[in-house]
Amino acid sequence: MAWHLVKLYSRFIIAYIKTITAYKPLFVIMDVVINVAFTLIQLTVVWLLLYRFEGISSWSFYEIVLLYNLNIFSYSLSAMFIWNPMKDLQMMVRDGSFDSMLIKPINPLLHMIFKQFSHGHLITVIFGVVIFFKCFNALHIEMTWEWSIWLAVNILGAVLIHSAIMILAGSISFWAVKSDSLFQMVIYDFRTLTNYPIQIYGRGVQLLLAFVIPYAFVNYFPARLLLDKEDSSIFPNLFIYGTPLVGMISMGLAYAVWRRGIRRYESSGS
Template sequence: MGELSAYGQLLRAQARAQASYRASFGIDLFVSMLALGFDVLSVIVLYQVTPDLGGFNLREAMVITGITAAAFATADAGIGSVERLRVLVRTGQLDALLLRPLPALPQLVLTELSLRKLSRVLFGVVVLAVAVAAAPIQWTPARAALIVLAPTAGAVFFGAVFVATASVSFWWVESGEVGNAFTYGGRDLAIYPVTAYQGWFRRIFCYGLGFATVAYYPALALLDRPDPLGAPAWLGWVSPLVAAVAVGVAALVWRAGIRHYRSTGS
């Protein structure tokens, strides 16, 4: 209970600080939402050029985009601030977190939390709701559960990617662009059907790293479509398992990084 109270105080302090200037906070919320809006708009614009992408029409593709948008926005709002780790390592500010009687990762997330990103979560959920309403989905109890399960598991997966890539800063401080390639790059990959990619790129990133399970396979299960690439239908339900594996890997990388870290001495 003491830890929960401490975390609550950190969260309240961040909320008060960021909402002190209401006009600025409101603008930040709007601009943050626009960033995700442009990602969704890029998919719509692409379909103005071609009515079919990888065997999927716009309504079907938007289900994939909606799941990805909701999942990534939730992960980014909840734990995306872990990207600031490289700054804390370089300046020595991480030492202050490690000296406190609380785990470092929750402290880092809460002290660097950006509340303006909450508008992206709302926008992502709206995009998903509109997409599934427009798509030809025959609703069953299982699919109703999947529409909640898929973006939730996707958020956990992206959160694990944020932690794992940020942890590289313990060994390589200026690793930010490498991390962005897997976090924001992974989001950009996942908003399109996997069939739009080919060769080694699809094998490594979509299958090897698990990005195909974030939205593509759950969308196939929702749409009751067989995979054009021949994968079994049960892959539409494995996203929680993949997310759990990703969390395990991220935890191992984080713990190894913490053990490797040496104070700057400042």
Template structure:
């Protein structure tokens, strides 16, 4: 709790320092936002022409894209820049500073900085959730909001888990940026569309090996009540939060294993 209070005080100070850079601070948000706006336009143009993709309509596909974008943005605010910073510290041999502080290195890693770039993802995500739900006639009562909140937390944990797991590889290989790009940005891009359009191999990969499908595809089935879209088991849409928690615990274990490896090198 003490760390949360300190972090809450740190964020306004962080924004104040960044805003001193003037217009460049706001261009950070604009640059990230423009990429997503272009992708939404691509979906709109494509679905306006073909109406559906394997039974998924325009705003259903937009909802899938929005869940991927929104949860990645949330996870990246607290983990993405932080893991890049850890990689640089390991490469430069300065990570020892993290080990002598009276704070858990994992928590210290999180509170060192704040990924303000990704706030644009979150803001656009909120807007697009409202747009999609309105066009899909999805009523957000208390139960529906609770379900949405739980599945988004689970999805965010999945996104955070892969950022931490791939970032932690720097303890073994010094540089893990290429792996992070391949997994976090490469494989994740498959999730911008329903996985039912892909081959069985891809479906198995993103469900049971690299379970990104629990970020948006299975939660969307639950939110949109698309029970006829079951791929492997009708249970899968309900276990996204469990998968997210399990993945994050695994990520923390990988982080600790890497931390012990770094300590053992005598660096």
């Protein structure tokens, strides 16, 4: 079954790539340029901030860059597959075109994911690999096989968290006619808070980023383990191991909400 889905997805992606390269080559280039520029701008902001203050709450420049890269790298891996479908879901529900997702012999969520691929985020993933190596070298982190496996597992957990948040934000479209503002706030505004150590925020924001919208498990807690770093946050050290578990729980919750939204959509007569 899994191999069948991989083959099916590869065919969808080939068709999608042929379409955008045949009709929208300029848009492909612009997407790549915009994503690279956005990453460079955010890194420049971090550098300017750290250049002035020499650190943030005991975190050095390259430690902050590692924190940022864990966030943007896992986000981009997720966004390659999930961002476009969830962004488009609002319009599909509004104009009724989501009906076409329900009449095909494939899971509707998989069908939406298979239909398109966010090529612009792929270059950010590649860029992120380079940043990882730069940070590991600057921070003298030796990536043994054990640490490499641990990092891969935590990145997978972080990808699940990002994907779950995107699916939850997109699923609001089944209940709300217009959800652009919520999508923007959850996917962008809250996520950027974790570009910096969360202990610089008040208790309420820390609790929000750990238990309500668990972006802290994307980068902050894994970075603390990777850097063997103590800090003044309100959470126990046990949380630094929680990313894979939080990722699975978040994804299960997101899929349950998605299924409930589909049942509501079907019963609404759309």
